[in-house]
Amino acid sequence: MANLAGALVGTSPQAAGTETVTGELISVWCYIQSAKNVGEAGYVCALADLKWEGNPPGVLTSAGKVYQLAGPALGENNASAVPLIGRTVSVTGEVVEKDGVRILMARELKAISR
Numbered sequence: 001m002a003n004l005a006g007a008l009v010g011t012s013p014q015a016a017g018t019e020t021v022t023g024e025l026i027s028v029w030c031y032i033q034s035a036k037n038v039g040e041a042g043y044v045c046a047l048a049d050l051k052w053e054g055n056p057p058g059v060l061t062s063a064g065k066v067y068q069l070a071g072p073a074l075g076e077n078n079a080s081a082v083p084l085i086g087r088t089v090s091v092t093g094e095v096v097e098k099d100g101v102r103i104l105m106a107r108e109l110k111a112i113s114r
Contacts, residue, residue, distance in 0.1 A: 020092040021104060022112060023061035025084045028068050029053075031060065039086055046085045050078045057081040059091055065102065067095070073106035080109055088112040 027046035030037035037045050038060060049055045054077050059067045071093055074081050092108040 017095065018093065019095045019104070020090060021059050021061060021067050021095075022088065022090045023059040023065075023067075025081060025087055025089045026058050026060050026066075027055060027085075028058040028066065029055045031058065031066060043086050047082065050085065051082045054078065057085075059089060059104070067091070067102045067104040069104050069106050069109075071105040071107060073109040084109070084111050 024038055026038055026042060027049040029049050030042050030045035033045070036042070046057075050057050057069045057074065057078055059069065061067070069081065069091060073091070073093070088111070090108075090110050090112050091104055091106045093104050093106040095102060095104050097103070
């Protein structure tokens with residue numbers, strides 16, 4: 001899967017500003033394949049996708065919005081995100097949006113609950 005953030009290179013994304021987003025940490029790719037790939041049902045797909053494939057994680061909010069994550073808070077090859085798969089997290093950073101894709105450049109990523 002091509003990195004959606006990479007699709008913004010050379011374009012003019014709309015900056016939405018700094019936000020703190022709370023929701024479940026997911027694999028964007030797995031969620032696109034099936035909206036059922038969340039929680040325990042999506043764990044194996046997300047683990048393989050984030051850890052071994054290096055695709056971007058995302059946050060699925062209670063309102064059903066998906067934010068693709070990028071930025072330094074993820075660590076090398078999503079090392080900081082992988083232990084948080086399926087957990088409720090809080091992510092703070094700059095949000096940009098282009099063609100309906102919300103990308104959160106994460107400066108801070110922390111677990112809220114299991």
